[in-house]
Amino acid sequence: MERDEQDTIIATRNLSRTYTMGKVQVQALNNVTLDIRRGEFAAIMGKSGSGKSTLLHQLGLLDTPTEGEITIDGVEISGLSESESTMFRLEKFGYVFQEYAILPEMTALENVYLPAMALGLSRDECVTKGMDALEKVGLVARADHRPKEMSGGEQQRVAIARALINEPKILFADEPTANLDSTSSKQILELFRELNRDIGQTILMVTHELEDADIVDRVIWLTDGAVVERAG
Amino acid sequence: MTSTTTELKVSAFLAYKFTAKGNRGTTLLTILIMALAFVNLMFTTSVFDGMGDATEKQVIDTLYSNIVIEPADEEVYIANPDSVVKKIINVPGVIGTSAQYVTGATIAYEEQSGAWSIRAVDPDDERTVSLVPDMMVEGEYLSKYDRGEIIIGTEIAGGHGGSLEHTSLGGVVVGDTLEVTFTNGVRREYRVKGIFDTNFIQANQLAYVTEKEMESVLGIHDMASQILVKTDTKGEEDRFLKQFVELGVHEDIKPWTVYAGIVATLTQSFDALNALTGAIGFFVAGITIFIVIYVSTVSKRRQMGILRAIGIKESIIIRSYVFQAVFYAVCGCIAGLVIMFAILVPYFIKHPMVFPMGNVTLLIEQKAAIMRSIGLIISAAIAGFLPSWRAVRETILDAIWGD
Numbered sequence: 001m002e003r004d005e006q007d008t009i010i011a012t013r014n015l016s017r018t019y020t021m022g023k024v025q026v027q028a029l030n031n032v033t034l035d036i037r038r039g040e041f042a043a044i045m046g047k048s049g050s051g052k053s054t055l056l057h058q059l060g061l062l063d064t065p066t067e068g069e070i071t072i073d074g075v076e077i078s079g080l081s082e083s084e085s086t087m088f089r090l091e092k093f094g095y096v097f098q099e100y101a102i103l104p105e106m107t108a109l110e111n112v113y114l115p116a117m118a119l120g121l122s123r124d125e126c127v128t129k130g131m132d133a134l135e136k137v138g139l140v141a142r143a144d145h146r147p148k149e150m151s152g153g154e155q156q157r158v159a160i161a162r163a164l165i166n167e168p169k170i171l172f173a174d175e176p177t178a179n180l181d182s183t184s185s186k187q188i189l190e191l192f193r194e195l196n197r198d199i200g201q202t203i204l205m206v207t208h209e210l211e212d213a214d215i216v217d218r219v220i221w222l223t224d225g226a227v228v229e230r231a232g
Numbered sequence: 233m234t235s236t237t238t239e240l241k242v243s244a245f246l247a248y249k250f251t252a253k254g255n256r257g258t259t260l261l262t263i264l265i266m267a268l269a270f271v272n273l274m275f276t277t278s279v280f281d282g283m284g285d286a287t288e289k290q291v292i293d294t295l296y297s298n299i300v301i302e303p304a305d306e307e308v309y310i311a312n313p314d315s316v317v318k319k320i321i322n323v324p325g326v327i328g329t330s331a332q333y334v335t336g337a338t339i340a341y342e343e344q345s346g347a348w349s350i351r352a353v354d355p356d357d358e359r360t361v362s363l364v365p366d367m368m369v370e371g372e373y374l375s376k377y378d379r380g381e382i383i384i385g386t387e388i389a390g391g392h393g394g395s396l397e398h399t400s401l402g403g404v405v406v407g408d409t410l411e412v413t414f415t416n417g418v419r420r421e422y423r424v425k426g427i428f429d430t431n432f433i434q435a436n437q438l439a440y441v442t443e444k445e446m447e448s449v450l451g452i453h454d455m456a457s458q459i460l461v462k463t464d465t466k467g468e469e470d471r472f473l474k475q476f477v478e479l480g481v482h483e484d485i486k487p488w489t490v491y492a493g494i495v496a497t498l499t500q501s502f503d504a505l506n507a508l509t510g511a512i513g514f515f516v517a518g519i520t521i522f523i524v525i526y527v528s529t530v531s532k533r534r535q536m537g538i539l540r541a542i543g544i545k546e547s548i549i550i551r552s553y554v555f556q557a558v559f560y561a562v563c564g565c566i567a568g569l570v571i572m573f574a575i576l577v578p579y580f581i582k583h584p585m586v587f588p589m590g591n592v593t594l595l596i597e598q599k600a601a602i603m604r605s606i607g608l609i610i611s612a613a614i615a616g617f618l619p620s621w622r623a624v625r626e627t628i629l630d631a632i633w634g635d
Binding site for chain 2: 090091
């Protein structure tokens with residue numbers, strides 16, 4: 001039991017999220033209880049509107065659940081203030097969004113090391129770590145390029161490098177391949193797989209592509225905001 | 233590295249990237265607008281300061297010099313003015329003195345007449361304290377032993393396009409004879425030796441005769457109504473006053489400012505106008521920056537959401553926009569000063585504005601420039617803060633995925 005607790009990096013208990021839209025209340029998540037183990041590569045899947053992204057947002061501290069508890073890396077996160085929550089995200093999380101969410105005014109390297117800079121690292125340290133992260137995603141040669149000079153797949157890999165720079169406990173990915181062609185999508189998923197396998201990176205990924213289930217350790221299937229099936 | 237230093241560093245980094253690597257057209261246009269806002273703020277002030285400065289110069293150069301020594305209370309004249317001059321002439325910084333008689337008189341020419349002040353001077357001494365001898369537009373200035381001759385300002389002579397043409401003698405020229413009736417009843421005729429134009433309405437209403445001429449009119453000798461003292465600097469009159477008293481000058485000693493009520497009145501009026509135009513200028517500049525930053529925050533709404541999602545603090549993001557706004561303002565101030573010094577000041581030196589106090593050019597006071605720069609920067613900082621602060625109020629999800 002003790003070993004299980006140490007292995008669990010995310011634990012939710014009776015997690016619910018209800019949105020009020022006008023006079024209508026929409027229950028996006030309904031009593032979700034689940035554990036994610038350290039080093040696990042899990043996919044959150046389900047039909048459109050099933051609550052996949054909502055669950056990811058709760059776990060990634062981008063939104064606040066209406067009810068329930070979330071414990072991440074041993075910390076019950078409902079007690080965190082806004083600024084503590086921000087620091088928690090900076091120190092422990094990495095994010096990859098559906099769109100290539102990198103800043104157009106910065107080079108690939110600058111985009112990557114921005115979170116390290118926010119942690120207080122010196123410029124030299126930022127550059128070193130940034131180049132290491134770019135090496136992990138195979139983009140060292142594009143370090144000085146700006147987003148407009150890169151393909152969608154390359155931009156998404158820059159976003160992944162940025163997510164990795166602070167050596168996060170958990171990498172959250174919200175439909176990271178949705179805007180990519182099949183070749184780029186495959187490269188991104190393979191990159192996730194490698195990161196998970198080589199450095200034990202915990203990855204929680206929302207996807208609607210059924211074939212992505214083949215590459216992950218586990219699928220968390222959501223229907224109408226509730227976990228109905230778990231597949232290995 | 234402390235967290236504050238880190239935050240400042242990241243804010244500055246973001247601001248630099250957004251400004252330097254963003255849309256250059258927007259950046260240049262914003263700086264240009266800030267420069268024009270700064271010029272707008274400085275221009276009015278510089279005109280007012282230029283008018284004040286021109287008036288001060290005229291009062292000193294053509295009316296009262298730097299210091300005026302008048303008879304002690306209850307005395308009409310300073311007796312033995314040379315003894316007073318001897319006491320002060322060697323004070324370091326004193327570069328000239330002129331003992332004068334001042335009296336009122338009615339001056340008539342043909343059918344025209346009017347009441348004006350006549351000063352009686354030693355022309356050689358007068359040259360050390362006044363620029364009137366250099367401002368003759370017709371004829372010549374007085375010589376030490378002139379008798380029966382007078383010089384008059386253009387506002388007395390008339391015919392020179394003065395502001396008081398209707399009260400003038402209607403077009404006196406050199407060589408004409410004027411009939412002068414002094415306040416003691418003595419009436420004499422004087423040949424007009426010269427006409428001067430100082431560009432200063434007050435100075436142009438004076439007439440001058442020689443000291444010896446006036447002594448014969450008044451029937452007195454070795455007296456003076458006032459002694460004008462020229463110093464090598466302006467603004468240190470109080471120091472000279474103190475020194476003169478210490479040297480045993482018992483007469484009434486006054487700085488030129490006492491006689492320059494017009495300057496004080498102008499300054500008060502200008503200060504009120506300056507405050508008004510300044511407030512409007514700061515408001516316009518602030519609104520401009522607000523709109524620029526507001527548009528930027530709207531267009532970068534999703535980007536700001538993503539920055540917050542990856543753990544960049546709201547304060548860092550807000551500060552980055554404040555830094556941008558301050559950068560625009562600082563560049564605007566610098567560009568504005570360049571426009572002022574490289575274009576407007578030289579232009580107005582070449583084409584001065586003509587006012588009753590003389591030709592006015594732009595005067596850029598260091599203090600005014602600094603105060604307006606600071607004001608503009610503060611306005612910009614506030615205008616940069618408000619939209620960015622508002623933008624980070626919305627939830628991260630709304631910022632990234634909202635409508």
